[in-house]
Amino acid sequence: MSGGQERTTSQAEWLERYGASHIGVFGAPGLVISRGEGCWVWDVDGRRYLDLVSGIAVNALGHSHPELVAAISKQAGELVHVSNFFTTTAQVGAAERILALADAPAGSGVFFTNSGTESVEAAIKLSRRTGRSRIVALEGAFHGRSTGALALTHKAAYREPFEPLIPHVVHVPPGDVAALRAAVDERTAMVLLEPVQGEAGVLPLDGDYLRAAREVTREVGALLVLDEIQTGIGRTGAWFAHQHHGVVPDAMTLAKGLGGGVPIGALVTFGPETTALLAPGQHGSTFGGNPLACSAALTVLDTIESEGLVTRAGELGEHLVAAVAALEDPRLGPVRGLGLLRAIPLRGLASTDVVAAARRAGFIVNPVAPDAIRLAPPLVITAAELDGFVTALPSILDDATRSSS
Template structure:
């Protein structure tokens, strides 16, 4: 069956929350995927930073096959040895040298659920402090950054900045104060008596949905300093940036800070849906007691096996170093194109944003896809690259070599469409694939 036929069936059976699919994929191997029409694509998005090991990695196939033959799902009335081992492995990598004594893991099914768990930790801690210190201001203020993205479920959506995501569902469960990404703004938010009612600050080390915008190490250190001084929790959302994506296990490692809570998902299971909320001190780790939170599927043996296999494979295959080295080469080679429409390349490791001088990112991403490259345009000026951690420099070079001609063609097409009064991004006929 042709991809267009499958898309028609998709539109007749699945809610239109994602818009029309670009195609229907049939299979994948390594860093490549093929659609139902047989077209091949170089996957430079990795399911939005999810497929850390690429498609069909033999270690994952073997581990999940063996696990489903033993135990698939058991509910949280029981534990499994693989779940315990996966939690222990997360605690080994979440901080250099291992997590502090008393740290604990809560397994979830996704990034937004991991952030929901963190939200509950913040709320539960605030309630506990209010009960223990009746004379103190209640810790009800929650801070996040402008342009933040922490998920789409109702609690996480409260932490997400973009009005288009929030407005249809207001009023949201919590009022969150969004502050600019600026040292002075952060200091002002905590100054004087106001700092005493802050429950937590949520931050992403790199704002992925905002266009791959890294926070400076100085800002991260100041965030840690200000929250510690105020007695507030620092929650670092590593959903997109963690698990080796930036060349270290966690992006915040570069700043040398230890947050109170870290949230993980995406690359954590290399394609299997799994998330984790990691509390990095005893207070945060124990504030949620039995019955206060839960999830039927979270941490089941299959999910745990995917976590364990992902971490072990990243270690065995040296993928942290590969992410650093290939990312540095790729950034350097894109900049070396000296293309007038490319302003910069942002981000470390294999989470890169190609900054454009004009708002061509949406039509450029569409044309790159038609030419056989899967990328993403998180905003009109940025192309996001987040390929599998196994990608090689020769593979990234395929994209880099093709980019100038495609950029020129898109710029020309857009100019012609504007001059003719046509909608920008209208599809051209004909395509070829890598």
């Protein structure tokens, strides 16, 4: 049978074929998705789900947004790849747009990658160009799974099977300014922080801590790099989460929502001194900055702005917080996070059971922690769609309770 033929139709059969053809790093997929529209997706059996995860904060415009579809189709018909011996109008335009939205000063720059992990790898190389090697990250941090980024990711179960990793990485408790000050000295090349720790359970760092990080890195001449891979591109109610707190980093990493589903990431440097650390020939990417991905990114940024989705993300996030609180359900804790990056804490229930029950009810959520579910819906979601989930939540919890007993 050729790869293009589809002799099977049921979800169970497709999942069996998946297991027989893939390296099992992801385990068994929960669904086989066939199509999407707006904030909804359908599986191959024809069942519909409200997508409240959006590919883990990737599908910023939802599924099949007409502007993004048109831009990708047009660019595919003109030019898909040229290599970085050359540039394209899409690449230049996307870089300029990112710098403008970041309020980056003159002399700032963008290096396009294909993923968040690659953006972090570029940041590691940037920091090494300071002549130092020590990197300070946070306990609970997640920065990727390549061998460089993995050293900065905190979870031991991710790191230990692949050690030894790059040396001189120190993890300190989030929010502890004294611990940060004790760890950062003249040996430190970079402090790397997520403004909201996503994989740790959607845990925001407060403004005082981020400002202290900015202060201590300046004191010793280290770089402050902010990992905005999950928090950037309007998700938290600002274009980039650090803008809530008036902190200007030396660099930031981007990916996820930037391409609206098309793979693209970026390392963004602030100011000429940081930009100049990477000289010609010191880094590269075959596919980074390709015109298809850059055209998608430019369209995502323009559409988010024209549809007012940044402000709306902040407003809908607060709407969700209030709606969940109004349930007064003792099985739920106060919603945490920023904008449309949220976690709902659970009391007495396992998140995996709640996720399974939500899927049975037609909702896709994520077990971000053993006792919390994550919501990172498309920025185009409506209040009515969020309310539909909140209204169903008590019955979802009832189902989870029955299933676990």
